[in-house]
Amino acid sequence: MNRTLDSELPSNPEDAVRRWRRAFPVWLHVGLMLAVFVAGAVSGAMFATNQMRLRMERFRNEPTELVQHILPRLQNNLDLTDAQTSAISAVLQEYHPRIVKCRQQSIVDMHHQFDEMESQVASLLNADQRPRWERTANNVRSRFLPR
Numbered sequence: 001m002n003r004t005l006d007s008e009l010p011s012n013p014e015d016a017v018r019r020w021r022r023a024f025p026v027w028l029h030v031g032l033m034l035a036v037f038v039a040g041a042v043s044g045a046m047f048a049t050n051q052m053r054l055r056m057e058r059f060r061n062e063p064t065e066l067v068q069h070i071l072p073r074l075q076n077n078l079d080l081t082d083a084q085t086s087a088i089s090a091v092l093q094e095y096h097p098r099i100v101k102c103r104q105q106s107i108v109d110m111h112h113q114f115d116e117m118e119s120q121v122a123s124l125l126n127a128d129q130r131p132r133w134e135r136t137a138n139n140v141r142s143r144f145l146p147r
Contacts, residue, residue, distance in 0.1 A: 060103075063096035077136060078129045091120045107146050114145060 059066040095117035102110035
């Protein structure tokens, strides 16, 4: 029996769908889609975690890059003047290496250095900006400083 390719194709498109469904049941489709979704979620989480780790390491090694990243946010959140921005930039650049050094030595020292930096920045702000700075500093403390 010699069949041609045309004779193997069903004449009715509904027959093709039925053959497809018989060959690959619905549970197989769902399982395959679920496996692809889980694989994407796992690889995305691994990529994001690695990127965050690399970013934090870059910020630890390059204090000026950290300050350049933080200052625009502080300007926006605290409505800083140009004088306040430059003064806060100097404070951040002064304390960043100390905090990194303390991170390697002692958690208590690191918290002490962060508290000093926080009070110096607060002294540069007006009464309206201080509560927002305190919220920002507390957020940084809770998210990034070890306990």
